[in-house]
Amino acid sequence: MGVLEKISEIEKEIARTQKNKATEYHLGLLKAKLAKYRQQLLEPTGKAGAKGEGFDVMKSGDARVALIGFPSVGKSTLLNTLTSTHSESANYEFTTLTCIPGVIEYNGANIQLLDLPGIIEGAAKGKGRGRQVIAVARTADLVIMMIDATKKDVQKELLTAELESVGIRLNRNRPNIYYKPKKGGGISFNSTVPLTKTSEKMIQLILHEYKIFNAEIVFRSDCTAEEFIDVVVGSRVYMPCLYVYNKIDQISIEEVDRLARLPDSVVVSCNMKLNLDYLLETVWRCLALVRVYTKKRGEPPDFEGGLILRRGCTVEHVVSICYIPAIYILLNTRAGCTVEHVCHAIHRTLVANFNYAYVWGRSVKFCPQRVGLQHLMCHDDVIQVFKK
Known part of the structure; x- marks a missing residue:
């Protein structure tokens, strides 16, 4: 059974397992196994296959911003509008097949904007070269998630799930947990706050799943078992994300007002060049x-x-x-x-x-x-x- 099949089996078992006090330890072990297999999927240990066209772009300018979204949501149109770079845009999907960089000149700064190919559901498992797209996104200082405003919040939820599955945490804080592996002495567990979302027994089970029997752990905040797994894995990326809803000229004013009031969100229309100046101002503030x-x-x-x-x-x-x-x-x-x-x-x-x-x-x-x-x-x- 391959890694993808193991991941699929664990996801199905988590979905059909009832969440209660009796099954919390079983679910914690399943989540630890799932994180371990997904890490193997991102960093395969076998021989590399045939080399293809890469997405590596040299980092330049004062900051890097990555455009992520499903096909035909307006990423290339936004790049053409904000920069002097031309990226082919048309009324069919997968117009952009590689990473196209551009430079935004704003307030005296050069901000590198990357137009990445559209990803599809299952990109974290390698579908549609999604793994390469997500690898480039991990190197950015800010992620702009382009969403079709006519699709409401469906695309946002799917894209967030894809990025979460490969270790990209959007608009979240790194867990305040001290973790240090040791060569001996067993597992030393302490917490400075009352723990309501996990327990010492759960932490020990997770460490045993990763074959870790000597470590020092101090919880400085009330974190979940999933957040502790992120600390143990150590390859998670925490970055800000700006949700940009495009094509607002095709929806009602009430819907535009609702989307504009969502946290970390900006509404624009690339074709009609609506609200792009506010988008640039918000990007500047996000990059700090x-x-x-x-x-x-x-x-x-x-x-x-x-x-x-x-x-x-x-x-x-x-x-x-x-x-x-x-x-x-x-x-x-x-x-x-x-x-x-x-x-x-x-x-x-x-x-x-x-x-x-x-x-x-x-x-x-x-x-x-x-x-x-x-x-x-x-x-x-x-x-x-x-x-x-």
Whole structure:
């Protein structure tokens, strides 16, 4: 029996097993086996087959955005509209057969936009070259899921399930679980919070399924067994996702209003070029990019060539949540853009000779303000660095 057959059998057994207190351990073991077989499917250990046309595209620009969706939802039309790159678009499915990159120039930043071929249901199992498409999506900083607004939420649910099955977690936080394998000493289990979604016995059963008999585990939040499996596997990718509903010119105003109010969602019409400016603004905020201007002594700031830096937008170790229309951005203030990052962007030897800096902008109480290396910068700040 191959890996696909084993996965199918386990999925059928999970579907027909009733969920209650008596079957929770059995379901936990089935989910652990399912995750292990799916990992084998993504990373086969046998000899590679014949090489085909790959989707590898060199990462360039300040950030990378991947377009994912079913065929004929408007991905190529969006790429042609937002960038100067031409991607063939027509009224039939699978017009795009390979990865086509484009560059969005916005707020002085170059954002790489990848038009990936349309995927179909079962892409995680290799149907329609879906595995290659999903592999490219794992390298992106942001996923734009293109959805046909006339199909409501069916495509969103199917695509989310496909990405979840290959280890891509959309708009979710990494589980706050400390896990470290050891060479001996057995399994050490502790929790700093009451556990209501799993138990120590369940954790031990999952570890035994993975042939792990010595490890240290500390639960710092009330996580589920599936989240612990993600920590054990260790290859899960947590990234932000923006759901873009296209073809809103073909549905009613009431339906457009409903879709626009959904979390992490934007409604557009690529053919009629409706709401594309708001889409670009939301993508900029999702990527958490910061533009910082530099200033030399005795000269005005250089507003022509600003530095584009990452503000530390991540779904790991969330410290605070900042609300932006249509999407919640998770910000890690400890990993924000500091003066030290600006100095590294200017020149790699500047930090060693750094004395202090003057900053103008929203990050300071008065202008100019003398700051050190750990000062957090805001968008459109001006900085002047002084060396020793």
